[in-house]
Amino acid sequence: MRDLAITERDLGSPLGRLNQEQWDALLHASLKLLCRPFSSRQxxxxxxxxxxxNLVGPILRHESKAKAVLLCQRLEPHLATILKGAGGGMDALQSAxxxxxxxxxxxxDNTLRLHAMETSEMVAMGWVAELARxxxxxxxSSIGPRLLLLDFERMLADMPNELTNVLHHLGLSDDRDPERSAKQVAVMRSYAKSPTHGYSPGDRKHDLDLSRRTFAADIERGMRWAIRLIESSPRLAVLRSMLE
Structure with a gap:
């Protein structure tokens, strides 16, 4: 998926490794491989x-029945989350x-310059860019109805209802099997990228509060940068409600 995304961004560039026809063929082959079920009922x-x-649009245009969930987070907890990470948000900086x-x-408008941004401002810029996307x-009109914007904080606060909304959007069954529900509760108490590592909502709150104290000035700087940009750009006005 990362390679597909990188090559898609280079389409039309003299430095691009693939032309549009080649990339379309690669997307088609990749989706056939990724979408193979292990049984007929899956x-x-x-x-x-x-x-x-950047693959959301191409994939949904290629797969007319596909749907997508767009997971987002409000800017303030996003800054606190990214800045506390290893390397101060290295992934966010690499994607900047x-x-x-x-x-x-x-x-x-190409007046924004990466070299003029502090780390927290780059993180805020990335957040603005992806929410705008x-x-x-x-x-x-063609793919909008097949998208669901999911607020991460709202999902954590009301997992049963938000999960039901996601399943309904994707056309998946919502069987309230007790064993399955127990497993879902266990998942919510572990770290997503390392399920054997315990990580409860309380642990997350502790980490975010610590980050807010440790990186208070950086979080404030990122918030100010995003607010200035959003207030100066009418096309970004829709993002105001997601700042805090």
């Missing part, structure tokens, strides 16, 4: 990392050039 759900968000390029195109996709 449906496939592909979970991609955020650096692959591609996200700024998208933002330049979205705003039709989500709303742009949702506004499209």
């Amino acid at each position: 449906q496939t759900v592909i979970k991609a990392t955020s650096s692959c968000n 050039p591609a996200r700024l390029a998208f933002l330049h195109d979205f705003l039709d 989500f709303h742009q996709l949702m506004a499209g």
Whole structure:
């Protein structure tokens, strides 16, 4: 998925490794492999990392029956989460050039410069770019109805209802099997990328509160940067409600 996303961003560039026809063929072959079920009763759900968000449009245009859940987070907890990570959000910094390029195109304005941004401002810029991408996709008449914007904080606060909404959107069954429900509770008490590592909602709150104290100035700087950009760009006005 990462390789697909990288090559898609390079389409049309003199440095691109593939032309449009070659990339379309690669997308088709990749989806056939990724969507193989292990039994006739199974449906496939592909979970991609955020650096692959540029694939949402191409995939849904390629697969007319596919649907997607766009997971988002409010800016303040997003900053606290990313800045506390190993390397101070290295993944976010590595993705910053591609996200700024998208933002330049979205705003039709290339005055923003990466070298002029502090780390927290780059993280905030990436957040603005991806939320703008989500709303742009949702506004499209052909794929918008097949997208569900899911607020991560709201999901954590009301997992049963939010999960039901997700299952309904994806057309998956919602069988209230006690054994399955118990497993879901266990999942909510472990770290997503390492299920054997315990990580409860209380642990998450502790980590975020610690990050807010440790990186208070950086979080504030990122918030100010995003607020200034959103307030100066009418196309970004829809993001105001997601700041805090």
